[in-house]
Amino acid sequence: MEDEDPVKLYMNLDNWQGPPTEPDEFRPSSEDYQSLSSSSDTRLLGFVIADIVGIQWYLGTISGQEMVVLVREPLNFQDSNAIKVFNTTTVQVGHIERRVAAALAPLIDSSLIAVEGIVLNTRAEANGPKITCQVNIFARFEDFISVKWAISQSGLHLVLKEKKAERAGKTxxxxxxxxxxxxxxxxxxxxxxxxxxxxxxxxxxxxxxxxxxxxxxxxxxxxxxxxxxxxxxxxxxxxxxxxxxxxxxxxxxxxxxxxxxxxxxxxxxxxxxxxxxxxxxxxxxxxxxxxxxxxxxxxxxxxxxxxxxxxxxxxxxxxxxxxxxxxxxxxxxxxxxxxxxxxxxxxxxxxxxxxxxxxxxxxxxxxxxxxxxxxxxxxxxxxxxxxxxxxxxxxxxxxxxxxxxxxxxxxxxxxxxxxxxxxxxxxxxxxxxxxxxxxxxxxxxxxxxxxxxxxxxxxxxxxxxxxxxxxxxxxxxxxxxxxxxxxxxxxxxxxxxxxxxxxxxxxxxxxVRIGLPSKTVDICYVELSAEERELYDEMEGEAKSVVRNYTSADSVLRKYSTVLSIILQLRQICTDSALCPSGLKSLHIEDVTKNPELLKKMLEVLQDGEDLDCPICIDPPIDVVITCCAHIFCRACILKSFVRTKHRRCPLCRGPVSESELYSAPQTPSESDNMVSSKTTLSSKGSSLLNLLVASRDQNPLTKSVVFSQFPKMLIYLEEHLKAVGFKTLRLDSSMGADRRARVIRDFRVTGQDVPTILLASLRASGMGINLTAASRVYLLDPWWNPAVEEQAMDRVHRIGQKEDVKIVRLIARNSIEERILELQEKKKKFENESLGRRTAKGRRDINFDDLQVLIPL
The missing domain is CATH 3.40.50.10810 (Tandem AAA-ATPase domain)
Incomplete structure (x- = not known):
């Protein structure tokens, strides 16, 4: 089972607001805290009883029956197994006794266990220079046997407290x-x-x-x-x-x-x-x-x-x-x-x-x-x-x-x-x-x-x-x-x-009674053309043959970028085959690792969509790089992980990687850019969208619409075709600075004759905070992994200030991966409603092994 955070960069304890009168040497540092696990997949294995010693040397006090924080101190010059004890105001109380620390420290350092402490009833004043503490031990279920064995070999008495509890629904x-x-x-x-x-x-x-x-x-x-x-x-x-x-x-x-x-x-x-x-x-x-x-x-x-x-x-x-x-x-x-x-x-x-x-x-x-x-x-x-x-x-x-x-x-x-x-x-x-x-x-x-x-x-x-x-x-x-x-x-x-x-x-x-107009959401199913269907079926057949080789979640993780590129190309064909560069089968068949040119090409393909997140910061990558093992990060994030973890390994697969093996995508315009700008025919989905927009204009020429897509190149392509049939358009994407975005939104709000009536908007650039109530029609050109992102986009239009009924249309290619993305969205909604106690490893847009089996059924 994968760690929740690939790099384990935990919260800096300087954020703990302890008593301002306490000197810094009594406060834990971020390095101290890195060994603690925050995974919600761990379960209580049991506990051991230990003494907190050295309390006469520290300012922290404990009243009894109190929670304490246990923090590894590997750089302690007297004992490299040291485990510090802090009270809940982050003032140090003492250390866990050496015998227990010697047994637990190696397990903590290897991320096999996490530990928490509870002081028993006895107050410190009545117990001399030590306090009795119950150390609760948490581990992943699959590690229970090995952890039990390790603790028994150390001579500690582990009180087992296994408990099976049903996960309660928590919406x-x-x-x-x-x-x-x-x-x-x-x-x-x-x-x-x-x-x-x-x-x-x-x-x-x-x-x-x-x-x-x-x-x-x-x-x-x-x-x-x-x-x-x-x-x-x-x-x-x-x-x-x-x-x-x-x-x-x-x-x-x-x-x-x-x-x-x-x-x-x-x-x-x-x-x-x-x-x-x-x-x-x-x-x-x-x-x-x-x-x-x-x-x-x-x-x-x-x-x-x-x-x-x-x-x-x-x-x-x-x-x-x-x-x-x-x-x-x-x-x-x-x-x-x-x-x-x-x-x-x-x-x-x-x-x-x-x-x-x-x-x-x-x-x-x-x-x-x-x-x-x-x-x-x-x-x-x-x-x-x-x-x-x-x-x-x-x-x-x-x-x-x-x-x-x-x-x-x-x-x-x-x-x-x-x-x-x-x-x-x-x-x-x-x-x-x-x-x-x-x-x-x-x-x-x-x-x-x-x-x-x-x-x-x-x-x-x-x-x-x-x-x-x-x-x-x-x-x-x-x-x-x-x-x-x-x-x-x-x-x-x-x-x-x-x-x-x-x-x-x-x-x-x-x-809340604010008199908002109604909102309706419809699905418009689009039949792919014969040419598009042939290309899609060929690509999906190849995808199935590749996925058959990924027989486990571990193999999917190792080939994660390859899997994403396959799924991306299937989605691109559904929107417009011009988005899908030709000659990319080698990316799926060959081993791209250690091949700089293929790695750069893969990164270029993946950047065509907006669903990439850096697995370290869980945000869209900045100065994006791909490693020799084909995993994608912000350059600053992975370099920071090298420093923090003191070794050169990929945070995802733990394979060795050096700074010279971090590759960037080519900066020159790609073949797909030229194809999109020069292509003169509309895709099936593009034609359906154009028909819907023309019908809306015929009904009311002043009606404004927002077209969302996660493929910025598709927005550029649509812009030319919409202008050709008389629409005035604006475009909003993540490449624009804040001032330029503000101008676009301001221009879109202008009403009257001969003004822009269509905003072509990148989903990621437009999903948060902005006000698009000038529009009353929304078209989602392609489905997004995360249904909440689509809801955010809809709410840019359906919000306070909206005077018209709002109509949302989702365009979905029939008999394609897009229908299965809708199925996956429903699965995610149900998961979120029932399992708020869990946290995903790398963000909501991640595809796990179960998701892959839904998207590409064998």
């Missing part, structure tokens, strides 16, 4: 069930009007209700979820960590309204209160009963009325906080903050480059806020950025500057950081995820209409950004949420529900 709706219940209880979502001095547009009722919730989250002094006060101390109900210091409130959260409900304007209204907030009720002073904070949740986590909300004593503290709030220049400022003259009131908004124009349009049309873009040619002066209400930037910009300490973005403690399309950080190991998580801010918001894509593990990266302990610590997330979910333990789901109910807001279109 997104189930996870967010309590969000709805909590939001609607006692009328929590009352409307709040934005400051008219700043916001020029009337908000919908649900936007005003969302605004009130956002303001409340930022100004409430309530205890974070799962905390309660006991006898003057504050105790975390999950980890049992106890402290005399009141935990800081979590100012921010997850704004997860479904796509198309107007989150952007709601967030701008929140920012408007920074300028004109004195005229509203300070919602931190509202009664808990009115706000409905944690009512109905306590039964899921423990004693009624305790957890997640203050007791009478802490309420007294809250009242004291409230009396110390003052109004400075029309803003509500806490006395606990810095002097008002030193506070930056600037909000940093981070978004994909494709969404930059949407924010810019909203700012210009709906607000009187002053703002700037930190993009392209940009200032190096942090003080200059502080002059604005809003600074707009992109994930790409922050990633390119990370980890430079000279970046002005990193020098500022922002008043608020908003991550738009926050699913962009679903891979917590990607450089852009690390860059945004490191940002300093008083308030943090993760904004996404798709908070869960691969599975519940996607939420962990959001917890890391929000810095909400213990869930921002990977091992804690695994033990408290991920493994219980995977094992069907109801505690995992109930914890996740309570967490989401407290820190997130999610409304869907079917539950």
């Amino acid at each position: 997104v709706d189930k996870i967010f069930k309590l969000v709805d219940e909590n939001a609607n209880k006692n009328g929590v979502l009352k409307a709040l009007e934005p400051p008219a001095e700043v916001i020029k547009t009337e908000l919908f009722v649900h936007q005003k209700e969302g605004l009130r919730w956002l303001v409340h989250r930022e100004r409430s002094d309530e205890l974070p979820p799962f905390w309660e006060e006991k006898g003057g101390s504050f105790v975390n109900a999950l980890t049992h960590f106890s402290t005399h210091k009141r935990p800081e409130p979590l100012r921010g959260g997850i704004f997860a309204d479904e796509m198309g409900l107007g989150k952007t304007l709601t967030l701008l209204s929140l920012i408007a209160f920074d300028k004109y907030g004195s005229g509203i009720v300070d919602v931190s002073m509202l009664d808990d009963n009115e706000m409905g904070e944690d009512k109905g949740l306590s039964s899921s986590v423990g004693k009624k009325g305790k957890r997640g909300r203050p007791s009478e004593k802490s309420t007294g503290l809250r009242k004291q906080h409230k009396t110390e709030n003052t109004i400075v220049e029309g803003k509500c400022v806490s006395a606990n903050d810095k002097s008002s003259h030193d506070i930056s009131r600037t909000t940093l908004i981070v978004c994909p480059s494709s969404v930059l124009s949407t924010w810019q349009t909203h700012l210009e049309e709906h607000t009187r806020l002053n703002w700037c873009k930190y993009y392209g040619l940009r200032t190096k002066d942090a003080e200059e950025l502080k002059k604005y209400d809003i600074v707009l930037t992109t994930y790409g910009v922050l990633s390119s500057e990370y980890p430079s300490k000279r970046s002005p973005v990193d020098q500022i403690e922002w008043w608020r950081v908003i991550l738009d399309e926050a699913q962009m950080i679903k891979n917590e190991n990607a450089q852009q995820s690390e860059a945004v998580t490191k940002l300093k801010a008083k308030r943090r918001w993760a904004v996404t209409g798709t908070p869960i894509q691969n599975g519940s593990f996607d939420l962990f990266s959001l917890m890391a950004f929000l810095r909400f302990e213990p869930f921002s610590i990977k091992s804690s997330w695994q033990s408290l949420v991920q493994r219980p979910l995977a094992d069907g333990n109801p505690k995992g789901l109930s914890r996740l529900q309570v967490l989401m109910a407290t820190i997130s807001l999610r409304r869907t279109k079917d539950k």
Whole structure:
């Protein structure tokens, strides 16, 4: 069974927000953490009892019955098998005793086991210089026998605790069930009007209700979820960590309204209160009963009325906080903050480059806020950025500057950081995820209409950004949420529900009355021509003969790029045979490995589609390279893996590879480029699309349409044919910069006679954030692996601002791989609904062995 992350680049523990008074030498480093496994495919094998020793030398304390984090320390000069022990505030407590560490360290280093610790009842004060700890051991099921044998040979007593549990169905709706219940209880979502001095547009009722919730989250002094006060101390109900210091409130959260409900304007209204907030009720002073904070949740986590909300004593503290709030220049400022003259009131908004124009349009049309873009040619002066209400930037910009300490973005403690399309950080190991998580801010918001894509593990990266302990610590997330979910333990789901109910807001279109026009989705089946059918059948026959040789999942992994190129060519023939270069059979028959010319040709073929992801960062590859073993990565990602793993091996197949064996595709235009630009006849699918567009124009010449495809060359080809029959067109693809994309979207919104009525859009470039409500017709020229990406594309048109009924048409080649992709989409939807506890290895567009058998049946 494959590791979840091919390179095992785990979350940097600098993201753990431990006590600021602790010196750095007491905090774990990223290198320390690399040996810990985060795979949700591991199961509890059993446990051993060990002592935590050396506690007199460290500052960390433990109260008893408390979770602890175990971290390998291979560079310990006294013991290379050392395993450090940290409490849940990331302060070191001690080490696991040598005898147990000697047995477990080799198994941890070889990725056979992962370990977690729970301190038993005895308190440290009563147990001298050591504390008794239960070390839980997790392993993959197929490794159980070998791990048991290794532990028995070491002389340790392994207490077996094998448990077979049924996987419970966990849909997104189930996870967010309590969000709805909590939001609607006692009328929590009352409307709040934005400051008219700043916001020029009337908000919908649900936007005003969302605004009130956002303001409340930022100004409430309530205890974070799962905390309660006991006898003057504050105790975390999950980890049992106890402290005399009141935990800081979590100012921010997850704004997860479904796509198309107007989150952007709601967030701008929140920012408007920074300028004109004195005229509203300070919602931190509202009664808990009115706000409905944690009512109905306590039964899921423990004693009624305790957890997640203050007791009478802490309420007294809250009242004291409230009396110390003052109004400075029309803003509500806490006395606990810095002097008002030193506070930056600037909000940093981070978004994909494709969404930059949407924010810019909203700012210009709906607000009187002053703002700037930190993009392209940009200032190096942090003080200059502080002059604005809003600074707009992109994930790409922050990633390119990370980890430079000279970046002005990193020098500022922002008043608020908003991550738009926050699913962009679903891979917590990607450089852009690390860059945004490191940002300093008083308030943090993760904004996404798709908070869960691969599975519940996607939420962990959001917890890391929000810095909400213990869930921002990977091992804690695994033990408290991920493994219980995977094992069907109801505690995992109930914890996740309570967490989401407290820190997130999610409304869907079917539950919000905003008067959206209807949306219909039809399938238009296309018969291939005789010539196309002959070519398709020939290629599919070859594909079947190649796939027969891949008798296992391991062989598919080794020949993954070859498999992708076969599938890509079948899909290209379905759309237009001109996209499929001739003379490529050698790529399937010959062994391309160690053959630079064939490898470059394969990479060129694969780049013709948009469904490539780097298996390390799980994002579209940048400066893409193919290895001598025919696996594809971002150049920077694989070079970074060489450094981090201290050897030159392919992160996927572990085969040896050197930097000189990383090949790039040719930069010169290929034969297929010339064929597409010079071909004069339409394919069967192209002809069907043209007929549909002409019929729509005959019905209403002003109707605007968006045509989505994942083959940019096909868009170029269609452009010429559409112009030939009198259509005015625009094109939007991933090769365009942010400014050019903004111009295209702006031009498409222009109405009237003699204006562009068709937008030819790359699915990847147009699937997130942009507003295409000028159109009322959508044509999906080819099916996408991930149905959620298609839904995102549809929601660019079917969203707030749409005045017409929306019609979606999916064009599918009959008796082809495209019909089986639809079948695979349904399978993925069912999998996602039933198995949110799992996380796929390399992203949602990956093809596994079972998928391959569906796509190319033998």
